[in-house]
Amino acid sequence: MAHATHHHIIPKALLLKVFVTLVVLTVITALTGQADLGPFNFLHVPLAVGIAVIKATLVVLFFMGLKYDRPINALSFIIGLLMVGVFLAFTLLDMLYRGDIGNLERQPIRGPQIEQMASPTTAH
Amino acid sequence: MAGASEAITRVHAAEEHGHHPPYLQHHFVSAEQQFDAAKLGMWIFLATEILLFSGMFVAYAVYRVWHPEVFQAASKLLDWRLGGLNTLVLLASSYTVALAVHYAQLGNQKRLLQNLWLTIALAGVFMVVKYFEYTEKFHHHIFPGGNYAYEGLQLPYVGQFFSIYFVMTGIHGLHVLVGMGVLTWVALKARRGVFSSEYYTPVEISALYWHLVDIIWIFLFPLLYLIH
Amino acid sequence: MATQTYAATATQPQAEINYLNHARGLKSWLLTLDHKRIGLLYLISIALFFVVGGILALLVRLELFEPGQTIMSAETYNHVFTLHGAIMIFLFLIPAAPAVLGNFALPIMIGARDVAFPRLNLASWYIFWLGAIMMLVGIVASGLDTGWTFYTPYSTMTGSGVTWVVLGVFILGFSSILTGLNFIVTIHKMRAPGMTWSRLPLFVWGLYATSIVQILATPVLGITLLLLALERILKVGIFDPALGGDPVLFQHFFWFYSHPAVYIMILPGFGIISELIGTFSRKGIFGYKFVALSSVAIAFLGFLVWGHHMFVSGQSATASTIFSLLTFLIGVPTGVKVLNWVASLYRGSIWLRSPLLYALMFLFVFPIGGFTGIALGTLGLDVPLHDTYFVVAHFHYVMVGGMFLSFLGGLHYWWPKMFGRLYNEKLAQLAALLIFVGFNVTFFPQFILGTQGMPRRYFDYVPEFTTLHQISTVGSWILSVGLLLVAGYLLHSLFKGQKAPANPWGAGTLEWTHTGRVPSPHNFDRIPVVTRGPYDYHLAEEIFGNGRGDGDSLAVQPSPSGQTQQPQSTT
Numbered sequence: 001m002a003h004a005t006h007h008h009i010i011p012k013a014l015l016l017k018v019f020v021t022l023v024v025l026t027v028i029t030a031l032t033g034q035a036d037l038g039p040f041n042f043l044h045v046p047l048a049v050g051i052a053v054i055k056a057t058l059v060v061l062f063f064m065g066l067k068y069d070r071p072i073n074a075l076s077f078i079i080g081l082l083m084v085g086v087f088l089a090f091t092l093l094d095m096l097y098r099g100d101i102g103n104l105e106r107q108p109i110r111g112p113q114i115e116q117m118a119s120p121t122t123a124h
Numbered sequence: 125m126a127g128a129s130e131a132i133t134r135v136h137a138a139e140e141h142g143h144h145p146p147y148l149q150h151h152f153v154s155a156e157q158q159f160d161a162a163k164l165g166m167w168i169f170l171a172t173e174i175l176l177f178s179g180m181f182v183a184y185a186v187y188r189v190w191h192p193e194v195f196q197a198a199s200k201l202l203d204w205r206l207g208g209l210n211t212l213v214l215l216a217s218s219y220t221v222a223l224a225v226h227y228a229q230l231g232n233q234k235r236l237l238q239n240l241w242l243t244i245a246l247a248g249v250f251m252v253v254k255y256f257e258y259t260e261k262f263h264h265h266i267f268p269g270g271n272y273a274y275e276g277l278q279l280p281y282v283g284q285f286f287s288i289y290f291v292m293t294g295i296h297g298l299h300v301l302v303g304m305g306v307l308t309w310v311a312l313k314a315r316r317g318v319f320s321s322e323y324y325t326p327v328e329i330s331a332l333y334w335h336l337v338d339i340i341w342i343f344l345f346p347l348l349y350l351i352h
Numbered sequence: 353m354a355t356q357t358y359a360a361t362a363t364q365p366q367a368e369i370n371y372l373n374h375a376r377g378l379k380s381w382l383l384t385l386d387h388k389r390i391g392l393l394y395l396i397s398i399a400l401f402f403v404v405g406g407i408l409a410l411l412v413r414l415e416l417f418e419p420g421q422t423i424m425s426a427e428t429y430n431h432v433f434t435l436h437g438a439i440m441i442f443l444f445l446i447p448a449a450p451a452v453l454g455n456f457a458l459p460i461m462i463g464a465r466d467v468a469f470p471r472l473n474l475a476s477w478y479i480f481w482l483g484a485i486m487m488l489v490g491i492v493a494s495g496l497d498t499g500w501t502f503y504t505p506y507s508t509m510t511g512s513g514v515t516w517v518v519l520g521v522f523i524l525g526f527s528s529i530l531t532g533l534n535f536i537v538t539i540h541k542m543r544a545p546g547m548t549w550s551r552l553p554l555f556v557w558g559l560y561a562t563s564i565v566q567i568l569a570t571p572v573l574g575i576t577l578l579l580l581a582l583e584r585i586l587k588v589g590i591f592d593p594a595l596g597g598d599p600v601l602f603q604h605f606f607w608f609y610s611h612p613a614v615y616i617m618i619l620p621g622f623g624i625i626s627e628l629i630g631t632f633s634r635k636g637i638f639g640y641k642f643v644a645l646s647s648v649a650i651a652f653l654g655f656l657v658w659g660h661h662m663f664v665s666g667q668s669a670t671a672s673t674i675f676s677l678l679t680f681l682i683g684v685p686t687g688v689k690v691l692n693w694v695a696s697l698y699r700g701s702i703w704l705r706s707p708l709l710y711a712l713m714f715l716f717v718f719p720i721g722g723f724t725g726i727a728l729g730t731l732g733l734d735v736p737l738h739d740t741y742f743v744v745a746h747f748h749y750v751m752v753g754g755m756f757l758s759f760l761g762g763l764h765y766w767w768p769k770m771f772g773r774l775y776n777e778k779l780a781q782l783a784a785l786l787i788f789v790g791f792n793v794t795f796f797p798q799f800i801l802g803t804q805g806m807p808r809r810y811f812d813y814v815p816e817f818t819t820l821h822q823i824s825t826v827g828s829w830i831l832s833v834g835l836l837l838v839a840g841y842l843l844h845s846l847f848k849g850q851k852a853p854a855n856p857w858g859a860g861t862l863e864w865t866h867t868g869r870v871p872s873p874h875n876f877d878r879i880p881v882v883t884r885g886p887y888d889y890h891l892a893e894e895i896f897g898n899g900r901g902d903g904d905s906l907a908v909q910p911s912p913s914g915q916t917q918q919p920q921s922t923t
Binding site: 007009010012015016018019022023026029030033034036041044048049051052055056059060062063064065069070072073076077079080081083084087088091092095096 | 159160163164167168170171172174175178179181182185186189190204208211212215216218219221222223225226229230331332335338339342343345346347349350351352
């Protein structure tokens, strides 16, 4: 029983392929990040985050071996991600719609330091 | 009239007395159970790490949505080439640590050790680049939040961007340092020949931790350095 | 000291070796890897902090006996109620059921020799103490007056020991996370053969759900408190409006943990109630599957409602509405649990012992807490009731009436297994009565005070509120007498109590049927094979000891030939 049976060995060639893909995706991210996309500039964030998601998925599936692993491990990871999604979504639900009651300012209170920065006549 | 509720079985009696590997802890029934437990434990721990960083990602999202032009201007003060270099360095370190696990599974002690040292070295490069980035910022009086004092960019809420930058990269850097320590400990064990194709659990789970450190940076790079 | 090895025979030797006496000396306790000993280490620790928190509570009530200054200044009062809350929540309520009862019972209940990571378990206890000491250092050095919720901007401005305390709580969080991690891996990977998910005792399901919340929520508390500390030290300005931060963002961060935290407190309690009702009604739990799955459902739904603490903070109406709706939703699985417990009692063979008394008290008190929670979750009602004594009464009903009563019930239930002693049942019933009366006299008037407008955390009040406050304070004295009585007879039983048999309650779960009077260090000589559910009382022979029915010896004997026996169906 000392001999382990469930240990999938990921081939070196596959690891190398994944690494090269990751490098290529990083280069694409960096270059498109600098480029001016004209009317498509609003795509910068989705593109950058989207590529990051693909890279992360590759790392998780192949470098971390989740593709060949027991489902419970994947479930733990995914549930963690879902909770982050909940945290983000519900907080933004407040932040984005601040002031929808009508008697509230959208921005939080601006303290003295911020006021100072906003009116550059006062030297720091 | 013994009931069926417990048919006493001699669980792995033969294994227990004759075949007991030194690395098998006594509360586990088999090496397989021990390995599976360690892996699940690490994946759960990685979920907690994701949630730890999530707070900062939420803060980032909130302040970026509220002050997009400030974030855009402040991001220009970061050197995206250094950030990109660090991304490649960490990706390479993920590759080498995955190779380390691969060689451990094959029982190749030499290559296991080499790749562990390579991973640690690449992590060191990351920290050196980080050091230069930080000192350059401090030189220009770019500090978090209320201590921000860079004359070249004075906007309301610019301090918040750098707070988020320093806290996120700072906590990430701390995790890199911890990872370096853990991997060093594993490498020293590997040098003593503790691991084999049957037992390499510490290599596996420290590699998992290291990959997460890489993944966090994969997101930090575009979000902090490439804002347009 | 007998030198025979315990593993050899199944009969009871005269001086049996168990987990309490097999190794002596302080080192054997402080360096133990035995989950049962670690459970006891936690028991002593949280009991200590409960006493401190309890004394602070008595001081709060004493100050409120009269309007104006009674025994302390307003500034001192701020410190006292803050510390009462922080100590009770972080050093008692969060760890109590999982780290004490969970640590002790969980591995045995699933047929394992220990938790998955025993060294991590011990480390959790030391981390608990490290965090506690850091908190205490901060408190002793500079006090804490922010309320246990640490709201900014006051918490970033005040001179009190906030930094030390929040860093201490940050460390405490790791203790909680590691315990939860340990339990999840244990339940997934170390169940005995035949212990399927649908044969798990409901306390285990409760701990499983609790652990899920612990590992998902606590890290966010960690980053929140870390940011608060950084805010104070480095002026990062994320939460402090003077620096451009948003104080409501702090509340989002804080409550993302702190609401699920209340489910960390109550879910093990629900599990305990299931065990108590199942055992003492001899019937098992009505709707086992639903009760089990509702625990997990509550664990996840608990993450979706945190904004109900923030209805009047300036949160957007959109968010408030959605949070309110989801808050109503979470009442449903909880309500069905309560109904299922009542249905479990119905037509059962009720054996009224003190553990069941606590369960019955729970069934009365907890729904009051729960319903008032739904009331507070209603947007229109919350506007006048927020930050009043109505809220104070609500959370004391669920936390003390819910969690603490179930903890006491569990403590009484497993006491004979933990120590091999029976406590005085008559005193226990008297104490339960005192606690029930004292608790309700303390906290029910607070609902009324709240609806009449008495704000929480106030050291002074208008004279019209005096009578109700005085009734509440007297209630706290009655409650204290009851609790002192509990401590008294429990401690007494350790030295002079009647020796308990292996299964004094006639329960059906493995820690009762498959261990001796007091468990051996490794729980089982041989890992059992499970072929029945935890509440299958119709299989009485197996539960009560191979037909002997004396309950004094081990319930299990290996048959002479070593062969498995065929089941004798007794339906």
